[in-house]
Amino acid sequence: MGETVRTLAYGAWPSPIDAALTAAHDGHPEYVGFVGDEVWWTEPRPAEGGRRTLVRRHADGREEPLLPAPWNVRSRVIEYGGHPWAAVAGEAGPLVVFVNFADQRLYRCEPGGEPRPLTPVSPVGAGLRWAEPLPLPERGEVWCVLEEFTGDGPTDVRRVLAAVPLDGSAARDRGAVRELTDARHRFVTGPKLSxxxxxxxxxxxxxxxxxxxxxxxxxxxxxxxxxxxxxxxxxxxxxxxxxxxxxxxxxxxxxxxxxxxxxxxxxxxxxxxxxxxxxxxxxxxxGSRWFTPLDSGLIAVVHGRGATALGVLDPETGEVVDAAGPWTEFTPTLAAHGERVVAVGASPRSAYEVVELDARTGRARVVGAEHDDAVDPAYYPEPQIRTFTGPDGRDIHAHIYPPHHPGCVAPDDELPPYVVWAHGGPTGRAPLVLDLEIAYFTSRGIGVAEVNYGGSTGYGRPYRERLREQWGVVDVEDCAAVALALAAEGTADPGRLAVRGGSAGGWTAAASLTTTDVYACGTIKYPILDLAGWGTGETHDFESQYLEGLIGPLAEVPARYAERSPAAHADRLAVPFLLLQGLDDVICPPVQCERFLARLEGRKVPHAYLAFEGEGHGFRKAETMVRALEAELSLYAQVFRLDPSGVPTLELSK
Known part of the structure; x- marks a missing residue:
């Protein structure tokens, strides 16, 4: 006989998916590559301070992490990073070149040996940074992108293509680095040699x-x-x-x-x-890769409209044959060796895995970071792909994750609370994949709606361009349209709607709370809150002029920067909120949150501000993720009058 299904209020469903389990499974494999016949990739270690290690898959299938703690294979070029490693096979074993996060130096090592620095530490500003290494042993060099800070300001920087000696002679001598290009262009990617x-x-x-x-x-x-x-x-x-x-x-x-x-x-x-x-x-x-040519003349591609598939394209006929398998989303990382293609794919029932495709047979299989069900898959959410109608009749793409629990239902007369998730970027997209952070809420009886608002990628340039000079308008409208549509159709409780987001999504969440009355509360993570400050020296170089397109030229429309900023409208905020921030964030620095909170002083809006030492833009440490997720659930519990078990109460200031 099956288990008895219990009737419990939304938010009170007992779930095996706790915050610690969610944190342990955060992050996914990235930056795949072939070294000879072997497949290598980088992989997160949340329990080890959020570092990333380099994993080697031997020919017999055995996986071996190559670099122990504290080595952290991650580049900070343009702050979002880039391909941080490369290796070439040799008779004595592979020669590995990688960027170490702590000092951003380029290192070389051979398996079993200690890494040795190839580049110096600069005393100027944020130093020297490297990405997309291309080892050329025949030249005795590794070619790569060099990002060099020339002063203490975030925009005091130049970028060139450079050649670094493999013999270590540049480890203490910046002059030994050979520049391949001048700095006429502000940004460059790594060179591809014919x-x-x-x-x-x-x-x-x-x-x-x-x-x-x-x-x-x-x-x-x-x-x-x-x-x-x-x-x-x-x-x-x-x-x-x-x-x-x-x-x-x-x-x-x-x-x-x-x-x-x-x-x-x-x-x-x-x-x-x-x-x-x-x-x-x-x-x-x-170093993101959506395609890679094969020796046969075919081309491996990650492609799609919205969701992405892994396929093989015949350039002569234009035909694309997609890999068979459960994966419904692939990230932009690809590598090929002969007719073997390696990629990273996931689905709503499986987290990101390293997948190998045989381009001759079309067969695909998991070869690394294999998904392992940490809990009974019956607790996973069952998403719906939806298209909603927004202002002016425009389409809005979204993924809806209704509350789902194998052993619980809610009373017939109760509608579920829903949290609208706004992705970052804003030129990004929410993929339809298994995310235990979403399952953390849906398995407790809280619905999630991920909105790929106007400005998101994956739907063509015109959809992306909807956000041009409309940031803080179109994204807010689209998220509200989805929330209100869910309420109008009886899917969500109109009185128990929340909004949350991180980075640019944090901006959308904050703007939503200060310009609409749709939401009863919100969670704002490492956000942009004050455009004038962020656009005039408070962020890093890569995005320092992003607002020229998202808001408009500052010199021409300065008033718009104030009009759109949540910090300028803190007096309109009337609902409880949670603010989460990394104290080492150079993309959305803590001063943005501090300025916002200062303008709220004396208004007695219930809120909490959690700031985390040692965290940057996006949380990577397991203990941080646990604290943040439990705090978020506690906020919803207090505002929506839910009764989740075993979650510490978040103290809200009044």
């Missing part, structure tokens, strides 16, 4: 554009002495985003451009498989 080594291709862009606004594809000749000559733009421009470029096995240049409104592939400038779907994406991290 198969014959005679040409190099890379991407570049400049303020005020972001890489999804406009980039250039640059091409240069590589001379015998290893210098780059006659660099010229061959594609792209101010209104065209080139997301990635690479070379085919026979020396043809392949790139992804959104010149038609969708990131599609072009081979030697000619379209390949033109479709109204994306074969590229927003370049938040240097």
């Amino acid at each position: 198969p014959d080594g005679r040409r190099a291709a890379w991407l570049a862009w400049d303020h005020p554009r972001m890489p999804w606004d406009g980039t250039e594809l640059l091409l240069a000749e590589v001379t015998p002495d290893g210098t780059l000559r006659d660099a010229r733009a061959v594609a792209g421009g101010p209104g065209e985003s080139i997301a990635q470029a690479d070379w085919t096995h026979d020396g043809r240049l392949l790139h992804a451009s959104d010149r038609t409104g969708w990131w599609n592939l072009y081979l030697d400038g000619q379209p390949v498989c033109p479709r109204e779907e994306e074969f590229g994406g927003a370049l938040w991290e240097l």
